[in-house]
Amino acid sequence: MKDMIPVDRKMSTMQDSKISARGVQVYYGDTHAIKDVDVEIADKTVTAFIGPSGCGKSTFLRCINRMNDTIDSARVMGDILIDNEDIYDPKVDPVQLRAKVGMVFQKPNPFPKSIYDNVAYGPKIHGLARNKADLDEIVEKSLRKAALWDEAKDRLDAPGTGLSGGQQQRLCIARAIATAPEVLLMDEPCSALDPIATAQVEELIDELRQSFSVVIVTHSMQQAARVSQRTAFFHLGNLVEYDDTDKIFTNPQDPRTESYISGRIG
Amino acid sequence: MSNTLILLIVLGLGVFGFFAGRSRAMATVGGDRRLLHSLPNYYGANVALNTIVPAVIVLFTWSIVQPMVINGAVSGMINQDRIAEGSSLGLVMSDVRRVAEGLDVAVAQGVMTPDMASDIRAESSNVREQLAQVGVPLGSGVTSETLQAAQSYRAMAGTGNLLKTLVVLLVSAAGLALSWRLITRDYRARNVVEKGIMIVLIGAASIAILTTVGIVLSLIFNTYEFFKLYPVTDFFFGTNWSPSFSGRGQSSELGILPLLWGTLYISFIALLVAVPIGLFAAIYLSEYASKSVRAIAKPMLEVLAGIPTIVYGLFALLTVGPMLVEVFGDGGLLGVNWMSGGTAVMTAGLVMGMMLIPFVSSLSDDIINAVPQAMRDGSLGLGATHSETVRQVIIPAALPGIVGAILLAASRAIGETMIVVLGAGAAARLSLNPFDAMTTVTAKIVSQLTGDSDFSSPVALVAFALGITLFVVTLGLNIFALYIVRKYREQYE
Ligand SMILES: Nc1ncnc2c1ncn2[C@@H]1O[C@H](COP(=O)(O)OP(=O)(O)OP(=O)(O)O)[C@@H](O)[C@H]1O
Ligand SMILES: [Mg+2]
Numbered sequence: 235m236k237d238m239i240p241v242d243r244k245m246s247t248m249q250d251s252k253i254s255a256r257g258v259q260v261y262y263g264d265t266h267a268i269k270d271v272d273v274e275i276a277d278k279t280v281t282a283f284i285g286p287s288g289c290g291k292s293t294f295l296r297c298i299n300r301m302n303d304t305i306d307s308a309r310v311m312g313d314i315l316i317d318n319e320d321i322y323d324p325k326v327d328p329v330q331l332r333a334k335v336g337m338v339f340q341k342p343n344p345f346p347k348s349i350y351d352n353v354a355y356g357p358k359i360h361g362l363a364r365n366k367a368d369l370d371e372i373v374e375k376s377l378r379k380a381a382l383w384d385e386a387k388d389r390l391d392a393p394g395t396g397l398s399g400g401q402q403q404r405l406c407i408a409r410a411i412a413t414a415p416e417v418l419l420m421d422e423p424c425s426a427l428d429p430i431a432t433a434q435v436e437e438l439i440d441e442l443r444q445s446f447s448v449v450i451v452t453h454s455m456q457q458a459a460r461v462s463q464r465t466a467f468f469h470l471g472n473l474v475e476y477d478d479t480d481k482i483f484t485n486p487q488d489p490r491t492e493s494y495i496s497g498r499i500g
Numbered sequence: 501m502s503n504t505l506i507l508l509i510v511l512g513l514g515v516f517g518f519f520a521g522r523s524r525a526m527a528t529v530g531g532d533r534r535l536l537h538s539l540p541n542y543y544g545a546n547v548a549l550n551t552i553v554p555a556v557i558v559l560f561t562w563s564i565v566q567p568m569v570i571n572g573a574v575s576g577m578i579n580q581d582r583i584a585e586g587s588s589l590g591l592v593m594s595d596v597r598r599v600a601e602g603l604d605v606a607v608a609q610g611v612m613t614p615d616m617a618s619d620i621r622a623e624s625s626n627v628r629e630q631l632a633q634v635g636v637p638l639g640s641g642v643t644s645e646t647l648q649a650a651q652s653y654r655a656m657a658g659t660g661n662l663l664k665t666l667v668v669l670l671v672s673a674a675g676l677a678l679s680w681r682l683i684t685r686d687y688r689a690r691n692v693v694e695k696g697i698m699i700v701l702i703g704a705a706s707i708a709i710l711t712t713v714g715i716v717l718s719l720i721f722n723t724y725e726f727f728k729l730y731p732v733t734d735f736f737f738g739t740n741w742s743p744s745f746s747g748r749g750q751s752s753e754l755g756i757l758p759l760l761w762g763t764l765y766i767s768f769i770a771l772l773v774a775v776p777i778g779l780f781a782a783i784y785l786s787e788y789a790s791k792s793v794r795a796i797a798k799p800m801l802e803v804l805a806g807i808p809t810i811v812y813g814l815f816a817l818l819t820v821g822p823m824l825v826e827v828f829g830d831g832g833l834l835g836v837n838w839m840s841g842g843t844a845v846m847t848a849g850l851v852m853g854m855m856l857i858p859f860v861s862s863l864s865d866d867i868i869n870a871v872p873q874a875m876r877d878g879s880l881g882l883g884a885t886h887s888e889t890v891r892q893v894i895i896p897a898a899l900p901g902i903v904g905a906i907l908l909a910a911s912r913a914i915g916e917t918m919i920v921v922l923g924a925g926a927a928a929r930l931s932l933n934p935f936d937a938m939t940t941v942t943a944k945i946v947s948q949l950t951g952d953s954d955f956s957s958p959v960a961l962v963a964f965a966l967g968i969t970l971f972v973v974t975l976g977l978n979i980f981a982l983y984i985v986r987k988y989r990e991q992y993e
Contacts (some may be wrong), residue, residue, distance in 0.1 A: 301881060306791065333883025343874035346897045356882040413882055
């Protein structure tokens with residue numbers, strides 16, 4: 235049985251690729267931050283990006299919902315397709331793309347609004363709720379999923395900026411899932427969380443996998459091994475190795491991957 | 501010796517002290533600077549500070565106190581009964597000072613010898629003519645009493661100046677010698693200099709604060725004088741402003757309400773123009789404009805802020821006023837006859853609004869830029885459009901700061917004078933029609949004090965009461981604005 239699982243996973247990933255990136259290059263001015271990366275990200279899976287600090291994980295993640303458009307010096311080349319549609323095509327509206335591809339940022343960035351308004355922000359903009367009761371329900375559900383409901387239910391009107399760092403991060407997760415995206419990009423979502431909240435967020439990620447495809451950047455090998463089915467190892471802007479998570483952690487092909495996961499580089 | 505010369509000598513001593521102190525410190529350790537407690541420059545700076553700072557403090561205090569003392573002594577000499585009808589001790593004293601100055605000038609130009617200047621008698625020669633020769637015109641003939649007072653004024657000032665020079669130089673030299681002698685290898689020059697610098701900084705700060713206090717006190721004092729002559733309630737609740745300069749202003753009506761109304765009405769129109777335009781310009785510049793547009797547009801807006809207000813006033817008088825008359829005046833484009841002359845609340849308000857645009861936009865631009873990029877990313881990352889992000893995240897986040905900017909702009913509008921003088925006219929009036937000429941508190945302060953004003957009549961003193969009212973209003977606005985801006989700052993730090 236145990237051997238069956240990876241095969242099963244492999245099958246599913248091969249079936250439908252949600253995101254496919256080909257020959258992606260990113261420059262920040264003269265800095266070459268992403269060098270010719272090809273990657274296929276499957277639907278309904280969790281994909282982990284690992285690699286040493288500054289290797290370009292966040293940069294690549296931001297390409298997937300065109301957040302790099304907001305950085306003047308950033309230039310993105312190559313193709314990224316979501317559902318076989320080139321997202322860098324001039325016809326594509328980055329605003330609609332970002333509604334479909336949600337993102338949780340590396341640093342928590344709640345709006346200076348109430349906790350409720352923070353979560354309700356996306357649904358309001360996209361008209362996801364028919365009435366106030368609907369909206370209340372979305373907010374509650376999102377906060378519950380992000381493991382923040384118990385702490386926040388009595389202070390929904392308090393400013394989101396008044397929460398602790400870890401609570402703010404979970405608020406940002408709640409805010410992202412309230413918009414019901416098809417792809418969720420999470421940049422080190424647990425770096426500010428305690429083990430209990432981390433476990434809850436990991437549970438959430440696993441649950442999200444039922445309907446979304448999730449890409450998570452993490453510095454914790456254990457976390458990557460626990461939550462993801464596929465793992466990509468980045469090093470100095472290159473995608474060094476991309477394979478099933480089990481394979482990366484048990485039998486890496488590239489010596490750099492091996493050194494990194496065994497703690498020798500990074 | 502003049503103060504400048506004394507100051508230069510003290511500074512020279514300071515420079516000398518620096519090098520003397522430095523070399524003495526080096527000498528105590530035989531040239532090995534590692535053995536010193538502090539760097540050699542600190543020993544030098546210590547001597548220089550001790551040479552300069554106390555001497556300069558003495559110099560300034562002396563220069564302020566001496567005229568007061570002499571004034572007191574000389575006014576004692578003037579016989580109260582001899583003060584002419586309609587005049588006052590103050591006026592006589594200013595005559596005395598003028599004559600004394602004139603004598604100084606005459607001596608300096610060689611028209612009189614020093615002895616002549618101190619012995620000359622009003623009975624035997626025409627002092628007025630002699631002083632007019634050297635370019636010091638006097639309003640009336642010089643009485644012998646005034647002349648004598650002026651002569652003793654000069655004598656006292658001369659002795660005082662000599663004493664001052666001696667004392668200041670002595671203090672300076674003593675500071676130099678003492679601090680030079682104190683130098684040993686273990687002397688903590690660095691710590692002493694640190695303290696000295698702090699004292700200099702505190703001095704600068706106290707001068708700024710004392711000036712403010714001085715201004716406020718003089719306002720309060722003169723306002724008090726005014727309210728002795730004119731009832732408080734009539735001033736604050738009077739709806740009529742018609743100062744009468746005849747009969748020492750006793751029959752004037754000096755109600756502040758028409759002036760306050762004009763001030764607020766014009767400021768309101770100015771803000772109505774400046775706030776939306778300035779704010780939208782700021783949003784465009786900080787959120788939408790490309791780097792190159794911003795690089796050109798921002799300095800250009802700031803040039804607008806550098807134009808002197810009198811130029812705006814001319815613009816109001818020569819361009820905006822006539823243009824408005826063409827539209828709203830008799831036989832104008834609209835066929836209404838709302839406006840009879842170019843000077844009106846509307847004219848001044850529009851032009852003042854233009855003046856305030858760069859003020860609002862450049863402050864708001866800074867505040868919007870201070871909103872962290874992470875906020876924008878968060879909103880854009882949720883699929884919000886650019887303008888949704890601006891409306892729902894950026895503006896609410898920046899709102900307290902923007903309100904602060906608007907309040908600061910409001911206090912500038914309230915204090916503005918030149919545009920009002922040229923654009924709104926001089927008629928104090930309580931009217932709702934924005935095309936009527938009206939005037940403001942500041943413009944009236946100017947007109948009450950220009951010309952030959954007699955500071956004992958309510959017509960002139962009212963300027964101080966107006967001033968302090970304005971001061972309280974703008975101070976309140978500024979404090980409110982600062983409070984809001986500060987509250988906003990706490991959010992991201
Ligand atoms: N806005 C930017 N402007 C210029 N260079 C940037 C910018 N953002 C990132 N870089 C550069 O691109 C490279 C990749 O950065 P990135 O943030 O993607 O790293 P990362 O893998 O996410 O690192 P970490 O694990 O520390 O978050 C780095 O060398 C970084 O200096
Ligand atoms: Mg990163």
